[in-house]
Amino acid sequence: MAETKQKIDRSGTPLVAMKNISIAFGGVQAVDDVSIDVYPGEVVGLLGHNGAGKSTLIKILAGAYRMDSGEIWINGEKADIRSPAGARDYNIETIYQTLALADNLDASANLFLGREITTSLGLVDDSAMEAETRKIMHRLNPNFKKFSVPVSALSGGQRQSVAIARAVYFDAKIVIMDEPTAALGVHETEMVAEIIKELKAQGLGIVLISHDTREMMALCDRVSVMKNGALVGTEHVEDVTEDDILSMIILGKNPKREAA
Amino acid sequence: MSDSTSGQASSAGRSGPNRSFFSQLELDLRLLGMIGAFLLICILFNIMTGGQFLTPRNLFNLTIQTVSVAIMATGMVFIIVTRHIDLAVGSLLATCSAVMAMMQTAWLPDILGIPLGSPWLAILAIIFGILVGGIIGGFQGYLVGFLGIPAFIVTLGGLLVWRNVAWYLTNGQTIGPLNETFQLFGGINGTLGASSSWIVGLIAAAAAVLALVSGRRSKLRHDFPVKPIWAEFVVGGIFVAAILGFIAILNAYEVPSRVLERQFEARGETVPEGFTASYGLPISVLLLIAVAIVMTVVARKTRFGRYIFATGGNPDAAELSGINTRMLTVKVFALMGVLVAIAGLVASSRLTFHSNDIGTLDELRVIAAAVIGGTALAGGVGTIYGAILGALIMQSLQSGMAMVGVDAPLQNIVVGSVLVAAVLIDIIYRRRVEG
Numbered sequence: 291m292a293e294t295k296q297k298i299d300r301s302g303t304p305l306v307a308m309k310n311i312s313i314a315f316g317g318v319q320a321v322d323d324v325s326i327d328v329y330p331g332e333v334v335g336l337l338g339h340n341g342a343g344k345s346t347l348i349k350i351l352a353g354a355y356r357m358d359s360g361e362i363w364i365n366g367e368k369a370d371i372r373s374p375a376g377a378r379d380y381n382i383e384t385i386y387q388t389l390a391l392a393d394n395l396d397a398s399a400n401l402f403l404g405r406e407i408t409t410s411l412g413l414v415d416d417s418a419m420e421a422e423t424r425k426i427m428h429r430l431n432p433n434f435k436k437f438s439v440p441v442s443a444l445s446g447g448q449r450q451s452v453a454i455a456r457a458v459y460f461d462a463k464i465v466i467m468d469e470p471t472a473a474l475g476v477h478e479t480e481m482v483a484e485i486i487k488e489l490k491a492q493g494l495g496i497v498l499i500s501h502d503t504r505e506m507m508a509l510c511d512r513v514s515v516m517k518n519g520a521l522v523g524t525e526h527v528e529d530v531t532e533d534d535i536l537s538m539i540i541l542g543k544n545p546k547r548e549a550a
Numbered sequence: 551m552s553d554s555t556s557g558q559a560s561s562a563g564r565s566g567p568n569r570s571f572f573s574q575l576e577l578d579l580r581l582l583g584m585i586g587a588f589l590l591i592c593i594l595f596n597i598m599t600g601g602q603f604l605t606p607r608n609l610f611n612l613t614i615q616t617v618s619v620a621i622m623a624t625g626m627v628f629i630i631v632t633r634h635i636d637l638a639v640g641s642l643l644a645t646c647s648a649v650m651a652m653m654q655t656a657w658l659p660d661i662l663g664i665p666l667g668s669p670w671l672a673i674l675a676i677i678f679g680i681l682v683g684g685i686i687g688g689f690q691g692y693l694v695g696f697l698g699i700p701a702f703i704v705t706l707g708g709l710l711v712w713r714n715v716a717w718y719l720t721n722g723q724t725i726g727p728l729n730e731t732f733q734l735f736g737g738i739n740g741t742l743g744a745s746s747s748w749i750v751g752l753i754a755a756a757a758a759v760l761a762l763v764s765g766r767r768s769k770l771r772h773d774f775p776v777k778p779i780w781a782e783f784v785v786g787g788i789f790v791a792a793i794l795g796f797i798a799i800l801n802a803y804e805v806p807s808r809v810l811e812r813q814f815e816a817r818g819e820t821v822p823e824g825f826t827a828s829y830g831l832p833i834s835v836l837l838l839i840a841v842a843i844v845m846t847v848v849a850r851k852t853r854f855g856r857y858i859f860a861t862g863g864n865p866d867a868a869e870l871s872g873i874n875t876r877m878l879t880v881k882v883f884a885l886m887g888v889l890v891a892i893a894g895l896v897a898s899s900r901l902t903f904h905s906n907d908i909g910t911l912d913e914l915r916v917i918a919a920a921v922i923g924g925t926a927l928a929g930g931v932g933t934i935y936g937a938i939l940g941a942l943i944m945q946s947l948q949s950g951m952a953m954v955g956v957d958a959p960l961q962n963i964v965v966g967s968v969l970v971a972a973v974l975i976d977i978i979y980r981r982r983v984e985g
């Protein structure tokens with residue numbers, strides 16, 4: 291599995307470090323004292339059952355939720371992320387599990403939502419935005435042609451590519467992908483894998499969530515497993531097998547470590 | 551020549567030989583439907599009234615009666631697009647109208663000693679009225695956006711509150727006559743006359759053509775597909791004909807001779823032999839056109855407008871994109887309040903006085919206009935021109951029924967039913983289009 295993986299340099303400061311993060315919704319402790327970090331050029335996978343707290347954890351990093359306790363450090367400095375816009379200021383881009391697209395707007399309006407290109411008069415420059423959208427979509431998904439229809443008229447995979455385009459267009463340093471391949475066919479899944487490798491080669495840090503253990507073993511450098519809001523453990527993929535990961539997800543412990 | 555244009559268009563993959571005439575024009579089907587409905591209503595009433603409906607005089611009146619509701623309907627589009635509703639517009643109109651009436655007849659003359667008849671009374675009253683509308687609207691938006699009270703409840707309360715605030719401001723009295731400068735915005739007391747109307751019409755026609763040309767240029771610059779050149783000419787021709795035709799109709803309505811006599815008498819002159827004058831374009835209509843242009847630009851070309859539609863389409867996505875949806879709600883309701891105040895200016899000055907029941911049931915007309923004009927109650931979809939056309943359809947129905955002699959209760963029954971039917975048609979239409 292871990293054939294030709296580049297060694298990640300983890301001697302410096304991590305690109306992002308989430309330390310002892312906790313958040314509760316009413317009585318539910320959705321995330322319970324979880325710490326993860328991501329180094330430049332690294333893909334860190336988050337695995338776990340439905341409801342384990344994966345999306346909640348990354349939504350804290352994305353500024354969508356405010357944590358109850360814990361700290362976020364970016365490039366060795368303590369970060370104060372209060373809103374999605376705040377996260378963007380730290381060059382954190384997110385592909386949400388729900389894609390978070392405005393269905394009634396077209397691809398370019400969605401891609402630039404909140405960050406519109408404006409003319410000298412301060413009006414939104416739709417032609418310029420569509421031109422940019424055509425450029426990036428040509429790179430990500432050359433088959434994409436539906437530029438002037440609302441995204442509600444797009445297929446799941448096409449919507450996904452709009453969401454991905456939005457995350458990679460704006461010079462991200464950290465990209466969060468919450469189940470980016472869930473709605474995709476084989477071919478499109480391959481395309482997302484290529485994008486992830488490309489971003490990784492550019493030195494970005496990526497947090498990837500997926501239920502596909504095999505895919506995670508192939509794409510990630512390390513995987514963190516969550517269960518009931520808590521972190522079961524973080525492993526280098528070359529040190530574990532798919533079965534180890536599965537038992538971490540299901541049993542909440544790593545049999546190898548238990549044995550050692 | 552023609553080969554190169556068609557080759558370019560088909561290489562862009564948008565137009566082929568099998569595309570129909572109408573689809574090449576890229577006109578909005580829904581808009582055509584509304585125009586068709588409007589024409590049908592006009593023709594029907596014209597037959598029923600023996601040719602009384604489609605006269606310059608009646609069309610002039612229809613136009614000025616539509617303005618107040620149409621101005622509010624443009625704001626209601628934004629409210630409904632963001633998945634809210636405003637039931638308080640009719641009552642807020644009364645409060646704004648009362649404030650403006652009291653300002654010019656009592657408060658300003660008494661406190662600042664500005665003499666009655668001074669144009670300053672009108673100017674200050676209008677500014678203050680708009681301020682009051684904006685603040686009250688913004689306050690309702692705060693209750694909705696920041697405190698999370700449903701807009702339905704906030705404005706249902708507002709419906710009662712502002713109606714009676716207006717009552718207290720005036721002690722329930724009718725306030726008038728209003729300042730002459732103020733009355734310029736009412737319709738018949740403020741018109742441009744024939745030649746100025748033609749000038750405005752020509753400027754508008756030129757602007758429409760210019761907009762088409764620059765739109766096409768901008769598309770070509772980015773290599774986007776454009777419609778065939780003949781289609782551009784047809785669309786441009788329709789625009790120009792509609793604008794100039796509208797001016798021609800308004801100019802065809804001449805000032806009655808006894809009114810002319812009175813005007814000349816007031817100046818100590820007599821009417822010259824064969825002298826006629828046209829009313830032409832009312833200032834209130836000019837105001838509506840200005841509102842329509844500004845609101846359309848806001849909707850399509852500003853970030854604020856983009857965020858309104860994004861929020862209506864998917865509030866969560868808007869928020870995750872960094873849009874402050876709470877503040878957006880405040881702004882949308884404040885804008886509605888400003889438009890209500892402007893509508894109050896038009897409505898009260900058309901009557902030449904403020905009356906207690908001004909704006910009653912306007913919330914229904916305004917919501918109906920927006921919905922008939924294609925604003926989806928589910929949010930995210932709506933156009934300014936649609937709402938204005940919706941207002942025109944509502945008003946022509948009501949005026950037509952009044953002319954035919956339909957009882958007032960039955961008129962209201964019809965208007966209420968049309969609102970419900972319009973929503974049903976909208977639902978069916980959307981199901982077919984969106985599959």
Ligand SMILES: Nc1ncnc2c1ncn2[C@@H]1O[C@H](COP(=O)(O)OP(=O)(O)OP(=O)(O)O)[C@@H](O)[C@H]1O
Pocket residue numbers: 315318319320338339340341342343344345346347387
């Ligand atoms: N906004 C919220 N309000 C209340 N509870 C929430 C909220 N968001 C998440 N939760 C709860 O927090 C827990 C973790 O949810 P989360 O969405 O993070 O799971 P997940 O690991 O992403 O699951 P999945 O694999 O199904 O996407 C669940 O019990 C969920 O019900």
Ligand SMILES: [Mg+2]
Pocket residue numbers: 344345346387468
């Ligand atoms: Mg999730």
